[in-house]
Amino acid sequence: xxxxxxxxxxxxxxxxxxxxxxxxxxxxxxxxxxxxxxxxxxxxxxxxxxxxxxxxxxxxxxxxxxxxxxxxxxxxxxxxxxxxxxxxxxxxxxxxxxxxxxxxxxxxxxxxxxxxxxxxxxxxxxxxxxxxxxxxxxxxxxxxxxxxxxxxxxxxxxxxxxxxxxxxxxxxxxxxxxxxxxxxxxxxxxxxxxxxxxxxxxxxxxx
Numbered sequence: 001x002x003x004x005x006x007x008x009x010x011x012x013x014x015x016x017x018x019x020x021x022x023x024x025x026x027x028x029x030x031x032x033x034x035x036x037x038x039x040x041x042x043x044x045x046x047x048x049x050x051x052x053x054x055x056x057x058x059x060x061x062x063x064x065x066x067x068x069x070x071x072x073x074x075x076x077x078x079x080x081x082x083x084x085x086x087x088x089x090x091x092x093x094x095x096x097x098x099x100x101x102x103x104x105x106x107x108x109x110x111x112x113x114x115x116x117x118x119x120x121x122x123x124x125x126x127x128x129x130x131x132x133x134x135x136x137x138x139x140x141x142x143x144x145x146x147x148x149x150x151x152x153x154x155x156x157x158x159x160x161x162x163x164x165x166x167x168x169x170x171x172x173x174x175x176x177x178x179x180x181x182x183x184x185x186x187x188x189x190x191x192x193x194x195x196x197x198x199x200x201x202x203x204x205x206x207x
Contacts, residue, residue, distance in 0.1 A: 014081040021073065029073060032084070033066045039085065040065055040092055047096060051176040054185070056099055065092040152202035160195035167192050 014035060020028035044058035068091050069076075076087050153161060163181065166172045167188070174192070175185040183191070 014084060015079065018079060018084060029070065033070060036085065036088055037062060037066070040088060043089060043092060044096070047093070050179055051173060052096075052099060054175040061092065061095055061099065064095050068095070149199075149203060152199055155202055156195060156198060159191065160198060163188060163192045164195050164199065168196075
């Protein structure tokens, strides 16, 4: 955290603004919030991962933070610039935590909507499960199938294994998957499709 904000030099001493805002001055409170906009934007950009930025703009997080700070200013108990910035960071991080939770829930729903050709590393593939299952020795058949699936996964190229693991097993969105693979969300989606198709092919060959 910088010792002094550039904006605070324009708006005046933050601690004086805090005191005036406590006295009921709305203009002082507005100056106080405006002075910290750039600072909060820098914090948001630093703490938001690329996957989260793909669904929400850091500017929106900052605006929401400032609105909540304006509404809840009577709850602020500090007096110094450091107190004020720490309080704003707490609000911003709370907003980020809420967005991350929403992001995870959205990713999980998105994963369920995808064609689940490889649900997990050792679970059934729906397309293959459609074939007639022996009425006897079902448990042994399931074990044999799981072993065949594990073997097929091991035969895939490493990047295919990785994209199946991250998206299908871990529930990452394609935007998230693209980060460690250094590619776009659309490229990660196509890679996942090729990997799933190859896995189905290998499982078919093993029958």
